[in-house]
Amino acid sequence: MSRNPAEQAREASAQQLLADAASRAQRYLADLPQRAVAPSAEAIARLAQLDVPLPEEEQEAEQVLARLDDIISPATMAMAGPRFFGFVIGGALPVTVASNWLATAWDQNTGLYASTPGTSHVEATALRWLKEALYLPRDAAGAFVTGATVANLTALAAARHRVLAQAGWSVEADGLFGAPPITVIVGEEVHPTVLKALGVLGLGRNRVVRVPVDAQGRRRRLRPVGTRNAKACTARARRGRRRFLGHGCAQVAERAL
Numbered sequence: 001m002s003r004n005p006a007e008q009a010r011e012a013s014a015q016q017l018l019a020d021a022a023s024r025a026q027r028y029l030a031d032l033p034q035r036a037v038a039p040s041a042e043a044i045a046r047l048a049q050l051d052v053p054l055p056e057e058e059q060e061a062e063q064v065l066a067r068l069d070d071i072i073s074p075a076t077m078a079m080a081g082p083r084f085f086g087f088v089i090g091g092a093l094p095v096t097v098a099s100n101w102l103a104t105a106w107d108q109n110t111g112l113y114a115s116t117p118g119t120s121h122v123e124a125t126a127l128r129w130l131k132e133a134l135y136l137p138r139d140a141a142g143a144f145v146t147g148a149t150v151a152n153l154t155a156l157a158a159a160r161h162r163v164l165a166q167a168g169w170s171v172e173a174d175g176l177f178g179a180p181p182i183t184v185i186v187g188e189e190v191h192p193t194v195l196k197a198l199g200v201l202g203l204g205r206n207r208v209v210r211v212p213v214d215a216q217g218r219r220r221r222l223r224p225v226g227t228r229n230a231k232a233c234t235a236r237a238r239r240g241r242r243r244f245l246g247h248g249c250a251q252v253a254e255r256a257l
């Protein structure tokens with residue numbers, strides 16, 4: 001079907017815009033090995049150019065892209081490059097960047113298999129591969145979340161459901177008011193996001209029993225129960241749950257609280 005000149009011009013301009021974005025992204029990635037990892041003070045100061053009122057007029061797409069690249073690219077931390085060693089994130093690979101571009105073009109709201117079979121299938125495949133890589137049971141279920149913080153939240157919500165269901169309480173139906181109390185035991189090097197998740201879930205970020213861990217973050221061997229005064233341990237745990245309890249005490253408190 002022949003398209004009218006206006007449609008053809010729109011399509012040509014969209015193609016040019018996407019090609020421009022691709023070449024800007026390529027230039028950004030190619031510069032990474034040479035540029036400073038952290039943005040300069042000057043680049044950060046230039047971000048003030050964004051402090052303008054919400055524009056009332058539409059702007060040319062090419063100008064939007066050019067402004068983003070000119071102002072934001074120099075103010076980024078070079079996380080995709082080979083010399084960024086902060087946090088535990090992996091650098092982007094060419095194939096992951098390219099696949100991400102394609103996924104953005106697909107623009108799928110992957111909520112249901114029936115409406116988005118392609119991306120639903122790729123999600124199921126990636127989950128299956130993860131189970132294989134981590135030696136998890138074949139019938140284990142999984143889901144992708146935004147990051148480790150939400151993973152902690154999701155896993156603790158599942159755990160909260162499970163322990164309360166075992167105690168005959170439906171937390172989803174009846175909430176936490178009047179529910180059997182749950183004792184949460186954490187390693188003394190617990191990540192702050194776990195405590196955050198406990199707060200969000202109504203389990204209380206301070207209502208935890210901290211136990212000592214070894215250099216690998218593994219719970220250290222506890223002394224057998226009975227070697228400590230159970231009453232004193234429980235009282236200590238109740239008084240100051242944030243404090244480190246000591247080997248035997250933690251185990252006693254775990255049972256008693």
Ligand SMILES: Cc1ncc(COP(=O)(O)O)c(C=O)c1O
Nearest residue numbers: 087088146147148149150191193
């Ligand atoms: C154990 C643990 N939990 C949570 C986080 C936070 O991760 P995210 O930024 O993906 O939420 C990190 C980040 O290093 C982590 O190591």
